[in-house]
Amino acid sequence: MEEKVAIIEALIFASETPLTAERVVEILPGTDKKEIVLLFGELVREYEQRGSGVCLREIAGGFQFRTRADLAPWIRKLKTGRPAMLSQAALETLAVVAYRQPLVKAEIDRIRGVDVSGALKGLLEKKLVRIVGRKDVPGKPIIYGTTRKFLEVFNLRDLSELPTLRELKDLQE
C-alpha cells in the first residue's frame, strides 16, 4: 500500500501533464481506478498536512504538483520574464466561451456588444479556446469551446469548479 503511494507520487512528479487515474492503472498492474483515486486523495492530504510549499491539485481530470499560490512572489524572483497576461477583452471573451460553450462567434459578439474577432483569434492562438465543429445552419458558422489547457492555466479541476452564472448574478443584486 505504502509502496503504491510512493509510486504514484513519483509518477505525478515525473509526468509533464496532469496525471490521470486511468494512466496510473495502465502503469500499475492489478489496480483499479477506484483504488488509485483513493490513493490520490491520500497524497493530497499528506501534502496539505505537511504544510508543504508544493500542493497536489486536481487539474483537468488529472493530478499535478503545483506551488502554493501564496508563495508566488518568491518563485517570480526565480523566473525570468513576466507572465503573459490576458487583456480585459480576452478575459471577457474567454468567460463567455467558458460559460456558454459550445457557441458561435455571433453569440459572443452579441453578449459583449463588440466584434470579438481579434480577442477570439488570440485565444485560439494561445490554445485556450478551440474549434469544436460547425453549426448546422446556413453559413455553417464555427462553434467554439474551451480547451484542456484552459483548465490547466486557470487551475481548474473541470468547468464545474467555476461559479455558476446564477451565483454571479445573485452576487450583484
Next chain:
Amino acid sequence: MSYEIKLDIFEGPLDLLLYLIRKNEIDIYNIPIALITAQYLAYLEMMRSLNLDLAGEYLVLASTLIHIKSKLLLPPDESEGEEEEGEDPRAELVQQLLEYQIFKEAALRLENRPLLERDVFTRGAPGEAPSAAEEEGEAMMEVGVFELVAAFRRIVAGFDRPEELEIDAEKMSLADRINEIMEMLSEKQQMTFVELIGDRTDRRRIIYTFLAILELMKLRMIRAYQSGPFGAIRLFLAVEG
C-alpha cells in the same frame, strides 16, 4: 489653461453604458434614458475629438439609445392592441446590460484565480507544454492537400490488387467515417494515414477515409504533419480536447 483628461478605457459600448450607470448611481432597471443618452453622446464626442478610433458598435448603441428615447416620448401605439401594456422600450437593453455585467464579473473571477505561471507553478515547467507534434523529437512540417493526395496515390498503388476489391455490402457514410476518425484520434492523439485506413483494403474504405480527412482538415479539426518529404503523414487533433 490645460486640461488633464483621465479617460477610462472601455471594452465596448455596453461597458461605457455600465460605467455611466454606475457613475450616476442609477437603478439599472429604471434608466433615465434622456440623461444617459446625453452623457453617452458626450463621451463619444470626446473620444472623437481625441482622435480615438471609434468602433462602429459605439454608434449602433447610440442610435439604439436615441431610438428608445424617441419611443418613450411618443404616446403608446394604439394599433398594438390594448391587452399588452406596451412593453418598456428599455427592456431589451436592460437585459443585455445585465447579461454583460454577469460576464464581466465572470471574467474578473477568472482573472483572480491562481493562474499558472503567475501564481502557481509546475515543476520547472517551460512557458508552454509542447504540443504533440513538437514531442515527436524531429521537426514536423504541416502538410497540405497535395502531400495528402500523393500519399493517397502511394497507398492505393500498394493495395490495388484486383482480388482484394470484392464487393462490400457494408454501408458506409462519410459522416460515420468522420466520427470514427475523430474517435480514434481522440483516443490515440495521433495516427498515420496508413493506420487510419487499417488493414482492410477495400477501395471504398480508402476513399471514404481520404474524403473524411480532407473534410476534417477543411474544418480545421485535424492537422496533418510530415517529418520530411515522403515521411509518414501523421494526423493530429487540431487542439487538445
